[in-house]
Amino acid sequence: MANRIVISGAGGQVGRALAADAGRRGLDVLALTSAQWDITDPDAAADIVARGDVVVNCAAFTSVDAAESEPERAHAVNAVAPGIVARACASAGARMIHISTDYVFSGVVDGPSRPYDVDDPTGPQSIYSKTKLAGEQAVHAALPEAHVVRTAWVYTGVGSDFVGVMRRLAAGEDPVPVVVDQIGSPTYSVDLASALLEIADRPAAPPLLHVANAGAASRFELARLVFELVGADPSRVVPASSEDMPRPAPRPPYSALSGRAAAAAGLTPLRPWPDALAAALAR
Template identity: 45%
Template sequence: MTALAILVPGGTGQLGHDLAVGAPAGSVVRAPARAELDISQAGPVVEAVDGLVAAAGDRPPVVINAAAYTAVDAAETDQDKAFAVNADGPRLLAAVCASRRVPLVHVSTDYVFSGDKTGPYEVDDPVGPKSVYGTTKLAGENAILRSGVDGWVVRAAWVYGANGNNFVKTITRLESERATLSVVDDQRGSPTWTVDLAAGLLELAGRIVAGTAPEGRVLHCTGGGETTWCGFARAIFEELGADPARVQPCTTADFPRPASRPKNSVLSPTAWNDAGLTPMRPWREALTKSFQANS
């Protein structure tokens, strides 16, 4: 893969970290943490993008935005902060990137959909978020797609990695603390390992700067196949050498949360695969690889 000059806002998060370490050899990588780059502030965004362009040399610059406000329940009451990071931030990034002619790849979420559809969501299916978080992420998508920037939106779902907090880490901890667990079994999705997601985003970035980018500006990139949260938890128990029968199914209604969760978070890979991008490996295979990588 061609060496790039990459700016990764949110660079110390679970996805940002894997984007930084997975960049092609010889790349210039800038992966600032939120404290270093608040994408909702115009001055720092301008400075960061200009710095990327200056450091790029003969490498083509590209921004991959991994910065996001992801506290789904907290967003219900912390709406200003959620909108600042998830909507205003992408709008600023798009404006600055457009003015510098730097392409932008933005990571979004399954929460832009209602979750009411029976089958997998295609990229052009109607959106309809049911939470503040989903509403802010949709606003970020729209800001980019309407800005005129050379930009792509990539929706992911059920993301986990070695950095940060996530479902895999939570279940791993609870396995050692509890005899049994009750886990929701009426929400479906596709667990997505950040290592695989980062590889896909970097492949897309390489295609963009090479002039062979997909025509479609919205793509879905998740682990292959689908499961429920309960099925996911049982698979984690298996990787831990624990009895998966200790994970017991329950319903969403059994554990009410401030923010509504999509019952169906399965995102179709059709647009991604049709663009000639490398298909994502099955989620269960990726989970095993993630445990092997961190053992």
């Protein structure tokens, strides 16, 4: 019998996509929202996790800007709680998949200027990214064989994610300024969910993986393709710089992820980002 998949943060973007995909495949799934499982609570983790489970931690404090003014909460959820979950997995005899971020890289101009590999040095620049990197380390300290999966720029195409917002703005008439100086790997939540389930089925998969749709794009290029695909005029998306649109937390100027290590381990590479975007917007 397949192992039970236990999902924390199941009300979030990735958690929902994962629970839906696992449900479609008829897997045994326990999908718990933040109200049902607070991952900062050690007793809850010990009660929930059972021998043989594959726990996928999709819970995080993901508001990159809010983390700058709420560092204690970001630290508790992103840095400490993943270790609590990993310890519960270690004592129960469960496996764990933990989700992390491309923002652990600095993306500075003298960086690799090629998609980041798993063994490239990290250099987190914001509270969010520092706490996420600490969370990766806490997971591996408690459960070295846990799979830490870094992903990037995740969207569903509906709602408040970047692609969902661009899709909504495309229906208007105003010019839409979008930054040209942030380059990353746009990743469709459906493709990420499928990759997570493949890893859930592969205990020998490596402990650190990058999982993102292939290729790299600036926010500007991504927005332009959204407009094009929904039949709006892409020239309404106008180039801006991060300096023109200041935010509380710095973003890496370049944080595209390479799927080389995952492919070398025999995992299915994710399709190129424009194909995934077209599929998302066609739904």
